[in-house]
Amino acid sequence: MTTRPGPIDVHAHWLPQHFFGLAPGSPLPPLQDRSGQLHLGDLPLSIATEAMSDIDRVLADTDTAGLGSRVLSAPPFAFPVVDDRGVDDFVGTFNDDLEKACRDSAGRLLGLGLVSLHRPESARKQIAHLASSDVLRGIAVPPLLGSTSFDVSPMREILGAAAEHDVAVLVHPMQLPRPEWASHYLANLIGNPVESATAAAALTLGGVLDELDGLRVCLVHGGGCAPALVGRWQHGWTHRSDVRAAGSRAPQEAFADLWFDTLTHDVDALELLAAKADPTHLMAGSDYPFDMGTHDPLQLPHAAGIDDAALETNARAFLGLDTQE
Template identity: 55%
Template sequence: MISAPLAEGVIDVHAHWLPTELFHLPPGAPYGHMHDRDGELHLGDIPLSIPTRAMSDVPAILKDMRTAGVGVRVLSAPPFAFPVGSVPGAGEYATAFNDALSAVVSDAGGRLVGLGMVSLGDADEARAQMERLTRTGGIAGIAIPPLLAGRSLDRGTLRHILADAADLDLAVLVHPMQLPRPEWSEHYLSNLIGNPVESATAVAALVLGGVKEELPRLRICFVHGGGCAPGLLGRWTHGWHTRADVRRHSTRPPEEVFGELFFDSVTHDPGLLGLLTAQASKDAIVCGSDYPFDMAQQDPVGFATDHGPDARTLTANARAFLGL
């Protein structure tokens, strides 16, 4: 629940934070624990190429915001901290994160907003956690992965979570988890290809699965510009018109529903952001940074305003997504 007024300026909806006391990650997490090595953050044996303090140090976050010209930053957990398994202790981890996040954003004078986490292995537990988040200071919604146990947003637990988020008026940010595959084991392809593919899969599931049609009040944002989705929208629409199996769960063509979703500006490609803006409408684009990761947009406001909507529109869109 956001009660205090936000600071002035462009809102960055896509940034990450995790307190050091939760670096051990939730039970069942697919990677090793986060830890520090000579000031650099590691995930198991994988170097994350960022200073350890950048993930948990609020003064560092606020300093980066001033440098980047960001007025408000929306913080969510890094995706490898999502409680994905039905493992004892996952719910306690989510609660600990949500409490710590609320304390940080509530003490930031309107410069920070939070997106909480929920237990992804139990839809009923997730519902109870979301109900609690509606009463938690500084929290506007939740962050979830695009895939879970071989399913996306149109089936299973994630589908239940979206319905509950819409019912409870919580914003939903969808962030890929960089799931490993053997063919992506080199060249950082699990990120460079895997993340965009995960996001595009979730957009397709939402659009072709009729989820947004069933949940018109759902406010949902896909990071990294929706991944591959802008380049595939024409193909999806063609398939919807020509194949009955593509359109069996939806009554409207993908290009219509696409314009009712939110997407952040982290595309690393001016042409792609221009295409996304044309497809989704300027009212659907919000500023994102992916702070503090190595794939972050270094000048998030400048990139978004140079190649997408102006600052006033970006801010209005973010407020709409957050439900303000």
């Protein structure tokens, strides 16, 4: 796959309007276009409908952001989090549409497809199909499925299939509601970083990264609050046998195997992430077109001393692209 030269945004979303009904069995209300603005049921999302659904708008905004290319995945409210008999068809149709949109973009768009989260055998077949595409480079999944994460089935099996087929995995939080986070948008402002940290803990303390050698997993939003917690995990691993029971490596060492986007909203937070993570595993991310994203995904990494060449090289390695193209 030949992509346009320049930094790559690994964290952006797209959902055409014929998927606005969301995945079969979704607990969420369908999306609606109201006078050009996107609503989730009656909830306004502060997103222009065409920014989420129209490829021409996505391409124009990609150019405006100074990017070489952008990696599209479904928004998290479209994840198939309920085991419904129609999920396999929904996933297959979305992935086919995403592949066509990327293939028609002249090297400016790549994609991360969906999988049937509750059905590892279906997911394995879907991942094998994605692996045969030069424009679909992996999968996007939530950090939690019900009350479980990546250290147990079915999510652990899905990661095993991703590692087997050498595809990338992007982990995006779901903004799950909790009563104590009902006001002030805390389900996002606190909930999303906590979901990502939970996934990071499951991956490092659960021995997943040790078992699945070569697995490439990116936690968006800079890994949420995980960079600030990894020292605490290290202390627990050192002093408690139950913390180190499932993993063979110290958390600080395993944490360096994870990948992250740079969307931390704060230079100090990004510098903390860079101190805890492998610097070659940091990539530009915008969360386009969400209101908690940015129209300029290069500004923050530039402020932290990460240049465009590094951002492009790192993203190409994560996506399994030839770094010599």
